[in-house]
Amino acid sequence: MRSTVKTRDATARATAGATAGATRETGTRGPETAGPLDPVGAPTPRSLPWEELVKTALLGTDRRANPQTASAGGSAPGALLAAAAVRTVRRRAGLRPAAPAAPFPPPARADDRPPLPRAARNRLAQLLAVRAAGGADRRGTAPDLTELLPQWLATALQQGYAAPHELLPALLDAARARTDLRPAALAFAGPRALWLAQLNPAWRFALRGAPGGAAGSPSPDDAEGVARLWDEGLFAERAALLGALRERDPARARELLASTWRTERAEDRLLFLDSLRAGLSEADEPFLDEALADRSRNVRSTAAELLSSLPGSALAGRMAERAASCVSLALSGEPRITVEAPHECDAGMERDGVTAKPPANRGERSWWFGQLLEAAPLATWPGRLGGRTPEELVALPVDEGWRSELHGAWCRAAVRQQDAGWSRALLGAPGSPVAEGPGAVSLAERARLLGALPTGERADWVAGFIAAHGLSDSFQLLATCAAPWTGPLGAAVVDALTTARRAGGYPWSYSGIMGLAERCLDPAEATRLAALTRPEPPVLDPPANSTTAYWTDAFERLTGTLRLREAMHAELTRAPV
Incomplete structure (x- = not known):
């Protein structure tokens, strides 16, 4: 037994x-x-x-x-x-063939782009193999290859190369695991990736993520096919179709959406409405104005937000009138902004997107006041407040208790309307103090305002901020800057890291900054950083908690990553021999 x-x-x-x-x-x-x-x-x-x-x-x-x-x-x-x-x-x-065996699928469309150079193809294989193996160890001095794949794909797309056929499965697997890679990976993979996705259920995301990629989905020029897919397709297919049409013909996409608007589910209406952000114009106002009466509160709020982004819309005019009645200049004494918040939220305000019930620990009147000013065109205020510039208006004293509310609402309006002048005024000087709470002085608000500035000006402002405040509060701000960082910004980051090293801080306290530097620092900084990888001269009585070795490893890793990025760029841009 x-x-x-x-x-x-x-x-x-x-x-x-x-x-x-x-x-x-x-x-x-x-x-x-x-x-x-x-x-x-x-x-x-x-x-x-x-x-x-x-x-x-x-x-x-x-x-x-x-x-x-x-x-x-x-x-x-x-x-x-x-x-x-x-x-x-x-x-x-494998599987035994069905009886009878299915016919072979039609061949994939031809990809006329030139093939990758041999060195670049080998590099891509290396990056994909590391990702498939689970990524590199973040400890030690070796570069993290998994974080270099997005930059490699961006450069390959700029150069117009086609993806190697033998690497398409690994590339699709990488895009399946990381949604941030999908747009670039699918664009680089080309038509053969869509062909493969029709044969493997694990890659079906490619059919949803690429315009016109789904099996049998029509070209935007095929009016009959577009109408049939819009009426009969799955939500993901319809969303992809609407996005593709919106890029090519915004009016036609809006008409297609309007044809079935009343029969769509509320959650679908919300997502479809959000697609109108691309190419938003005054021509969309009649449709959005009708959406203000939608039975879904979320749909109404999104429609109101989009309309307030159009300074010439009727809703923007109504909000400007309401906001102007709440803000004025003092009639006596020194110039000062006075605030009289609304006493009620009437039906007209709710129809125009104002949420009546405030969140917890927030007063009703200040909640309504902020929403009104956020949706009002910023052009309202110079004329309303004595012809002053945005810089002068921001500098004016405000009634006690209302400064943060007023400036916070102006910040949100500047971000929504992408107004560089107001963003510049609300940001102030890079060296101004950092404070907590709502308003233009919070780091989160500053990061959003930076998005409205030109790329070069944004980098210069952040460089000035780091020079004045160091790296401790700069991660959100650095994340808004385009890669590669400009020379002044890169120099400010390296100087701040050097200062942190000399002050005895630990490099892992700046791990987020170091990760950004690996991806965004100009590779030309590698020469300067190489000097920092050498150990400092020994001292007679070193402190017990010396961090020199840790910083040396961190700078070696950063230098190695920059040189690898430089090599990758050369492999993709060097003229073929």
């Missing part, structure tokens, strides 16, 4: 291992049909359905004994193990 139990346990473990291996190779399957029959009409052990083998292994051959698990001259456990081994090999080898 004991030997039977041991045999049953060993059989169960072996079959469970084979099950796991087969599942890893082929995924979960439904029941399989039995194979060839023995002379008495029963399936042979090696052709038993997989589920039957698993059941027999789990229960034990002594409890599930039958002629199907016995073989001539052998034991039942041995026959079961042999059957599991054969079935595992068959499952790993």
Whole structure:
């Protein structure tokens, strides 16, 4: 009896291992049909359905004994193990063709882009192999190759190269695992990736993410096909179609959306409405004005936000009138802004997107006041407040308790309307104090305001901020700057890192900054950083908590990454020999 139990346990473990291996190779399957029959009409052990083998292994051959698990001259456990081994090999080898076999799919569209240079192709294979292996270890001095793939793809797209066919599966797997890679990866992969995605369910995201990529989806120029897909397609297919149309013909996309608007679900209406942000113009106002009466509060709020982004819209005019009644100049004494917040939120305000109920710990009047000013065109204020410039208006004193509310609402309006002049005034000087709470002095608000400035001016402002305040509060601000960083910004970051090293700080306190520097610092800074990788001269009595070795490793990693980025760029841009 004991030997039977041991045999049953060993059989169960072996079959469970084979099950796991087969599942890893082929995924979960439904029941399989039995194979060839023995002379008495029963399936042979090696052709038993997989589920039957698993059941027999789990229960034990002594409890599930039958002629199907016995073989001539052998034991039942041995026959079961042999059957599991054969079935595992068959499952790993592939599927038997259906009867009748399906016809071959049509070939993929041709990709006329030039092939990658050999060195760049090898580099891409290396980056994809590291990602498939689980990424690099963040400790040590070796560069993190997984974080360099987005930059590699961006440069390859700029150069107009086609993806190597043999690397398309790994590229699609990478895009499946990282949604931030998908736009660039699919654009680089080209039409063959969409062709592959029709054959592998794991890559179906490519059909949803690429305009016109779904199987059988029409070209934007195919009016009949577009109408059919819009009426019959899945939500993801319709969203991709609407996005593609919006880029090419905004009016046609809006008309298509209006044709079924009243029959769409509320959550779908909200997502479709958000697609109108691309190419938003005065022509969209009638449609958005109708959406203000939508039965969904979220849809109404989004429509109001989009309308307030159009300074010439009727809603913007109504909000300007309401906001102007709340803000004025003092009639006596020194110039000062006085605030009289609204006393109620009427039906007209709610229709125009004002949310009546404030969040917890927020007063009603200040909540309504902020929403009104946020939606009012910024051009309202110079005329309303004595013809002053934005800089002069921001500098004016405000009634006690209302300065943060007023400036915070102006900040949100400047971000919504992408007004560089007001953003510049609200940001102030880079060296101005950093404070907590709402208003123009918070780091979060400053980061959003920086997005409205030109790229070069944005980098200069952040460089000035780092020079004045160091790196501790600069991560959000650096994240708004385009890569590669400009010379002044890169120099400010390196100087601040050097100062932190000399002050005895730990490099992992700046891990986020170091990660950004690896991706965004100009590779030309590698020469300067190389000097920082050399250990400093020894001191007679070093402190017990010396961080010199840690900083040396961190700078070695940063320098190595910059040189690798430089090599990658050269491989993609060097003229073919």
